[in-house]
Amino acid sequence: MSSQLVSLQWLSDHLHDSNVRILDCRFALGQSHSGRDAYLQDHIPGAFYCDLEQDLSGIVEAHGGRHPLPDLDELAAKLGGIGIDADTTVVVYDDQGGAMASRAWFLLRYLGHDKTFVLDGTYSHWKAAGRPITDEIPTPTAKSFTPSIQDEQVYHIDDVKKRIGQPGVTLIDSREERRYLGLEEPIDPVAGHIPTAIHSFWKDSLTESGTWKSGDEQRERFSDLNPDDEIIVYCGSGVTATPNILALREAGFRNVKLYAGSWSDWCSYPDNPIAKNKGE
Structure with a gap:
């Protein structure tokens, strides 16, 4: 796929593909628990939650900005822990117009994982289209994610x-x-x-x-x-x-x-x- 995006239909067709991992990146600034709470209520089947501030950002200091880049070794370990390795296709989504999903997409690409794509549409689009949802938390099978920092x-x-x-x-x-x-x-x-x-x-x-x-x-x-x-x-x-x-x-x-x-x-x-x- 030459695009950075995948369609709702593509993801629906690959929901049960063992080599696809889905990341739910919903997050609202100033309401740090809202994304995780929304995920626990319902999400795309098989999706793992990825928190902007806990997973996709580092510790805020005097300089470096409000959302500094995370520790890349820690992020790589988290990605491996949910079953992502070099052969895994990753699809990320949010309900914020792609802002949070794009952050995850960028970081995985920065780590050298080019098989990372943003869902073309939000979680609300997914639900409105009548696609499947669940409140079941997936059980990960850990793999080894080796970063290649770009x-x-x-x-x-x-x-x-x-x-x-x-x-x-x-x-x-x-x-x-x-x-x-x-x-x-x-x-x-x-x-x-x-x-x-x-x-x-x-x-x-x-x-x-x-x-x-x-x-x-x-x-x-x-x-x-x-x-x-x-x-x-x-x-x-x-x-x-x-x-x-x-x-x-x-x-x-x-x-x-x-x-x-x-x-x-x-x-x-x-x-x-x-x-x-x-x-x-």
Whole structure:
């Protein structure tokens, strides 16, 4: 499969495939138990729960952002523990428009596991289509997951600083436009954006019905970008940047990086420059 996505029908057809693992990534910011509670109530058969803050993020420190990358050895051990190895196809889903699922997708790809896909549609789409659900917790058969870290996929603050304003580099801010413009900042202590960043709201990756836009639609969305550029994507904390990374991949862009700490890391350094207008 050349796409990063699988359809509801594909997953339905492969629910009982022993070499497919499903990750339920539902999570609501500020309601840290809601995703797990929803999973315990019902989920796609065979799905294991994957928590944004417990499994897909590390310990928050003074710098590094609100959702730093997790310890990769610990994550690899967790993935192996639920039966994922190099031959396993992994499908991830959420009920947040793909934001949390994309974070899991990105991390598994960062660990070198290219057989990872996001469900094209949310859990609500799955239920509305009358697909099977259950409250049964699957019993894992552990395997050995050996990570192969793709270091070139992730940038940290020094990498970003070196590239601001450089030719052949495009920086994309994935947050709501009002946050990008510094008109409001409901989460982080400082408002604004990283200088030279352009704006592309992550939810523009989706159709009005909440499924993913096609590759052609994503190419049209990013038609102003140079496909030869190095593209660095960030958001508030490194979560909602990942749907944009997936969309860029669907559009055919390959030289795409995640600024892992994102705005919450950038603004934690008081000397870092801050812009508030388009084109700055």
